[in-house]
Amino acid sequence: MNELIRLENITKSFDENVVLNGIDLTVGENEFVTLLGPSGCGKTTTLRIIGGFEQPDSGIVYFDGQDITTLPANQRNINTVFQNYALFPHMNVGENIAFGLRVSGKSDAYIKDKIKYALKLVNLKGYENRRIDQLSGGQQQRIAMARAIVNEPKVLLLDEPLGALDLKLRQEMQYELVRLKKELGITFIYVTHDQEEALTMSDKVVVMNEGYIQQEGTPEEIYDEPINAFVADFIGDSNILSGKMVDERVVEINGIQFPCIDGTEQGFPPKKRVDVVIRPEDIEIRPYGKGLFNGTIISKLFIGVHYEMLVQSEDGKIEWLLQNYDQHDVGAKIGMYVRPENIQIMHKPKSEAESAMEIDL
Amino acid sequence: MKRLGKIYILIIMLFLYLPILTLMVLSFNEAKSMAVFTRFSLHWYAELFQSKLMLGAIVNTFSIAILAALIATIVGTMAVLGIDAMKPRTENVLLAANNIPMLNADIVTGIALMLFFLMIGVPRGYCTILFSHATFCIPYVILSVRPRLNKNTDKLYEAALDLGASEKYAFRKIVLPELWPGISSGFLLSFTMSVDDFIITYFTRGAGINTISTLIYSEVKIGIRPSLFALSTIIFVVALVTLIIVNYKQNKADKMAA
Amino acid sequence: MISRKRYATPFIVWIIAGTLIPLLSIAYYGFTARDGGFTFANITAMFQHDHMQALGLSLLLAFISTLVCLILAFPMAMILKDSKYGKQGFMIFVFILPMWMNFLLRTMAWQVLLERQGVINTLITMVGLPRQELMNTPGAIVLGMVYDFLPFMILPIYNTVSKIDNHLIEAAYDLGASRKKVYTSVILPLSVPGIVSGITMVFIPALTTFVISNMLGGGKINLIGNIIEQEFTVNSNWYLGSGLSLVMMLFIIVSMLFLRKFDKTGGESLI
Numbered sequence: 001m002n003e004l005i006r007l008e009n010i011t012k013s014f015d016e017n018v019v020l021n022g023i024d025l026t027v028g029e030n031e032f033v034t035l036l037g038p039s040g041c042g043k044t045t046t047l048r049i050i051g052g053f054e055q056p057d058s059g060i061v062y063f064d065g066q067d068i069t070t071l072p073a074n075q076r077n078i079n080t081v082f083q084n085y086a087l088f089p090h091m092n093v094g095e096n097i098a099f100g101l102r103v104s105g106k107s108d109a110y111i112k113d114k115i116k117y118a119l120k121l122v123n124l125k126g127y128e129n130r131r132i133d134q135l136s137g138g139q140q141q142r143i144a145m146a147r148a149i150v151n152e153p154k155v156l157l158l159d160e161p162l163g164a165l166d167l168k169l170r171q172e173m174q175y176e177l178v179r180l181k182k183e184l185g186i187t188f189i190y191v192t193h194d195q196e197e198a199l200t201m202s203d204k205v206v207v208m209n210e211g212y213i214q215q216e217g218t219p220e221e222i223y224d225e226p227i228n229a230f231v232a233d234f235i236g237d238s239n240i241l242s243g244k245m246v247d248e249r250v251v252e253i254n255g256i257q258f259p260c261i262d263g264t265e266q267g268f269p270p271k272k273r274v275d276v277v278i279r280p281e282d283i284e285i286r287p288y289g290k291g292l293f294n295g296t297i298i299s300k301l302f303i304g305v306h307y308e309m310l311v312q313s314e315d316g317k318i319e320w321l322l323q324n325y326d327q328h329d330v331g332a333k334i335g336m337y338v339r340p341e342n343i344q345i346m347h348k349p350k351s352e353a354e355s356a357m358e359i360d361l
Numbered sequence: 362m363k364r365l366g367k368i369y370i371l372i373i374m375l376f377l378y379l380p381i382l383t384l385m386v387l388s389f390n391e392a393k394s395m396a397v398f399t400r401f402s403l404h405w406y407a408e409l410f411q412s413k414l415m416l417g418a419i420v421n422t423f424s425i426a427i428l429a430a431l432i433a434t435i436v437g438t439m440a441v442l443g444i445d446a447m448k449p450r451t452e453n454v455l456l457a458a459n460n461i462p463m464l465n466a467d468i469v470t471g472i473a474l475m476l477f478f479l480m481i482g483v484p485r486g487y488c489t490i491l492f493s494h495a496t497f498c499i500p501y502v503i504l505s506v507r508p509r510l511n512k513n514t515d516k517l518y519e520a521a522l523d524l525g526a527s528e529k530y531a532f533r534k535i536v537l538p539e540l541w542p543g544i545s546s547g548f549l550l551s552f553t554m555s556v557d558d559f560i561i562t563y564f565t566r567g568a569g570i571n572t573i574s575t576l577i578y579s580e581v582k583i584g585i586r587p588s589l590f591a592l593s594t595i596i597f598v599v600a601l602v603t604l605i606i607v608n609y610k611q612n613k614a615d616k617m618a619a
Numbered sequence: 620m621i622s623r624k625r626y627a628t629p630f631i632v633w634i635i636a637g638t639l640i641p642l643l644s645i646a647y648y649g650f651t652a653r654d655g656g657f658t659f660a661n662i663t664a665m666f667q668h669d670h671m672q673a674l675g676l677s678l679l680l681a682f683i684s685t686l687v688c689l690i691l692a693f694p695m696a697m698i699l700k701d702s703k704y705g706k707q708g709f710m711i712f713v714f715i716l717p718m719w720m721n722f723l724l725r726t727m728a729w730q731v732l733l734e735r736q737g738v739i740n741t742l743i744t745m746v747g748l749p750r751q752e753l754m755n756t757p758g759a760i761v762l763g764m765v766y767d768f769l770p771f772m773i774l775p776i777y778n779t780v781s782k783i784d785n786h787l788i789e790a791a792y793d794l795g796a797s798r799k800k801v802y803t804s805v806i807l808p809l810s811v812p813g814i815v816s817g818i819t820m821v822f823i824p825a826l827t828t829f830v831i832s833n834m835l836g837g838g839k840i841n842l843i844g845n846i847i848e849q850e851f852t853v854n855s856n857w858y859l860g861s862g863l864s865l866v867m868m869l870f871i872i873v874s875m876l877f878l879r880k881f882d883k884t885g886g887e888s889l890i
Contacts (some may be wrong), residue, residue: 053519073522074531086513086520090538099534100524152525368696370710373695373769377717380728380766383738387731395731396741436629443627453629458634461642464819466827466871468844471862472851473641476861480644496637501628559723559830564851577723581834585727593724600719608712 001028003065004187005050005155010059012045019045019210020056027155027189032181034190036198037208038234043191044083046158046208050189052076064154074103079148080157084164085140087132093119093143094128100151118146121180138169145180155187162197174200195235199223207231228346234276239283239321243276243345245269251276251345254318256293260343264338269325275346280308280323282342291335295320300330311336381597388590395585409505409588409595418571421487422556425572429494430551436495437502438544441510444503456503463500470497471564478565485567494555501554502522502547509543645868648861661862670846670863677842678870680757681825684764685772686704688821689814691765692772696780696813697806709776714770722767726834729763730754733835755837758815763831768824770816815878823871843867 005027014021020042026034035043048054049061052073061069068076079100087096094115101111117187119125122142127135135143148156158177162170178201181188192198198205199219207214207222207230215227226232229240243253247270248263258276262268288294295311298319307327311320311334320336328334387395391402409415434572440459444452462470476494478485514536521531566575573592580589645720652658664670699710717725732738740750753759783806791801829844836842847867850860 051523053522073519074525074527078523080520080523081519082516082523086516086518088517088520088535099521099526101528103525103527147524366702369694371700373691374713376766377714380725381717381720383732384724384728395734395736396738436633440630443624443630446624447627454790455631455634461638464823464871466823466867467828468827468847469639469645469868469871472847472860472864473645474637475668475851476644476648476857477641478635479857484869492637496633499633499637503630525831553719555720557719559721562854574721574723577721577727578830581723581730582728585730589724589727590731593728595721596724597716600716602718604712604716609738 001033003027004029004031004063005189006062006162007046007050008060008062010046010049010056010061011052012042012049012056019211020049023059023211023213024218025206025213026357027187029154030187031184032178032188032190032201032203033206034192034198034204035206035208036192036195036234037214038193039210040210042211043193043208045191047080047157047159047191050155051078051080073121077153078155078157079151079153080159081141081144081148081161082163083159085144085161087140087144087147091132093124093130093132093135096132096143097147097150099147104151114150118150121149121183123176137165138173141148141165141173142176149180149184149186153186155189156184158188158190160192161190162192162194170197177201186338199235203242207234209234226277226346228349229275229277231345232275232344237280237321237323239278239280241276241278241318243274245272245274245345249340251343254313254315258292258338258343259340260345261340261342266345267347273348275348277344277346278338278342280321281306282321282338283320284337284339285322285324285326285328286335286337288333288335291337294333294335297328297330297332297334299330365477381593382595384590385597387587388594390587393587397616405587405591406595409591411586414571415472415573415577415588415592417519418573419574421490421570422572425487425491425494426552429491429498429555430548432491432495433498433502433551434541434544434548437499437547438506438540439504440499440503441540445510459500459503462497463504467558467560468564471561474561475564485565486570489565489567490562490570490572493561497558498551498554501550502544505547505550506540506543509540512546514539627687645861645864648857649865650862651858653856653858662861662866664859664862665866669841670843673841674843674867674870675844676757676840677826677844680761680764680842681822684761684768685818685822687761687765688769688772689818691769692776692817693810693814695773696777696810699777700780700783711774714773714777718770723830723834725767725830726763729759729766730834733759733762754835755839757836757840759835760832760840760842763823763835764821767831768821771820775816776810776813777822779810783809811881815881818878819875822874826870826874827867830848 003026005025007023007025010020010023011018018053023042023046025046037043039194044055049056052068052071052075056069060067063076063078088099091099095249097118098111099113101114106114115128116125119286122145124139124142124146127139127143132140132143141164142344144161159175162173165173174197177188190198196306204216205219205222206216209230213232215222222231223235226235226238227318232238232240241253243251245263245268246252246257249260251258251260251262251268251274253276264270268274284291293313295313296314297309299310301308306325307325309322309324309328311322312318313320322336386398388405389401389403390398391400391404404550421514440455444455447455466486471493474489474496475485478489483489516540517535518531521535522528557574558572559578562572562575566572571579577589577592580586649661650657650659652660665674702710730737734740735750735752735754737753739753746749787805787809788801791805796804827844829842829848832840832842832845843863847860847863850863852857854860
């Protein structure tokens, strides 16, 4: 994949507040990259720096090999779909879409064709003359897309574009976005705090917190192999526990020994203190005494396809979160088992700054 | 309860409008009486329009109002854009200073301006009135434009830049239309405040220059002539028609939005 | 990003020249004697009998007028909120219209009504009663103040009252509140910002007026505004006039600080 955008050691602060702490990021041509993190993590600032709305305090932004750090927004071949859309309220749909084309002095016939094409692309044929306040949220979202893409940008920046929509529409739009991306064949950089959005649409997910990039990888890598407790906690429900390596490829949690697949080679030698992530769907239920450890079910919720249960360990010190298709009664004593490959061993945070990132958001 | 409410509205309306209606009726009275209607006549209207003093005052009133509103609108709108770029502390200090003429009593503002003109040795006349009117109008322009310049305006401006517009183009095509309702209502507010003002004009005018208000005041002091009733009728009708037009336009705009 | 600090320069110059320096010049004259030396005499002159009497009467009449306006305006605002007229803007229109009419002419209208040979006296004598001396009384001045300033009380109160969510009122009833309780603990507290700006817009002009007292008091009743005005226009004693103005400003500031304690929104409903 050809590199299209590269951020090199970007820092940015507002007044005394450090928002970006040395961001390095590469985005390839035709890639769907999602910046994911809680509010205040710096994802939107990163996007605004790429869009040209903010200047970094230090660091360089490359676009197609050129340094564009100080290039103003209106000279970048990048367009943005804004949070809450920023559609011009005093113009109708057609005028909104035409705005960028008029600025660049395209002919009326060309503009007319482009509006038609763009509206067709976002499934809103014939909406040229509608006023903005006559559109629903989902339609406004599509017009915002259309307005951006008619300019044929090489990169489309999307700042929480689905944030204002309800759940069902949001899921529909996710498919829609992926389809559009395929049809247009351009790069998408997407900002969201919704981990589901990030996992379903992206080629690459970049998890951010407190101005640092925590982890970068495919959705599968991020989900299956979170690099630290913050990422594990932010991506999906997990059991995150403190543990200690007791042997090669054996970790002890709360006095129980679990075989795992990480050892000295992976940087986890015996006696090392570690964090362990076990996804709730990876804990298998066995008859009492037949698993690696036992517990008592203390609560149960049916959430659609499966049941979610809280299981208290026998010494009462730990509550495990389990997801299972089978129903078990509250109060039942069960045995539990986890396959070695489903135990994700992580380094403990080193500094205070990093442990601060663990704070549950 | 509904009935009681209607009666109450009626009483208050009578209280507000009966005195004005009395003036209107008396303006068509042939006699000079303030109580007895003798015969229908238009000669008080004729007297009003033959008065050079009154015609001069009308010209002064409206030219000052238009100029003051124009100056206030430009200075005030620019101020909103400027204040927005400042640190919150400076912003607050300036906005507090901006509030002074609005909260202060007119008599104090008038006296203060009068002393200022005397101190710097500017002879009082048309220009001092204009300056004073612009002074008390600017705060109202700022108050009505400022709410229009918000995060949303910033976003729209950024969106225009994002789509390739130059800063000037984005300002003209996007920001100005966004601010426009505030700017136009600031202008209208300034205009009416200026036309209506008496107290500040009274202290900042020189001898020999009159606006409608100051002329009324000096005439009332000598003795009320029914030509003032004619003036009341005209002002009332003009205000009524203007308000109906404004109201009609607003209703139309509201319906279009709905 | 749209904004540039330098756009505010004309405004800052204007504020300094049109507001701050003029106010400072009042302060300068207020503390200066005729011979140019520093003095407190212009300030302490307020304690002279005539001045105290005028100030006392001003405070009293302004207080009464404000109270009457408030009592008349609040039910009006509530009726407008509940009726369909408010929404159509027709009623609002009815209260804005008098504001567009020159207030000197409006005050003059009452002069015409109250005069010895005026409309009311003519009607009274027609039914055989003796003529009443209606003009040149404190009552006439209060009437003029209420008439001139009532719309300025109604509109701000209506503005806040109309924004009270009806669900809040329904919720209060739902929770078992009596009608009285709904008014005292839901509607009234929520309309405080409007009431406060209404009071400001009536009390301050009423306290400082010299026009209404001049026209309806026939020059016989002196309010503090009349005293100050005469110092400037008749006696040409700017020093004394400024000193008295400073004392009057003190009263304005104190009453605004007092009102602000009730209104935590900082006068947003002014417009």
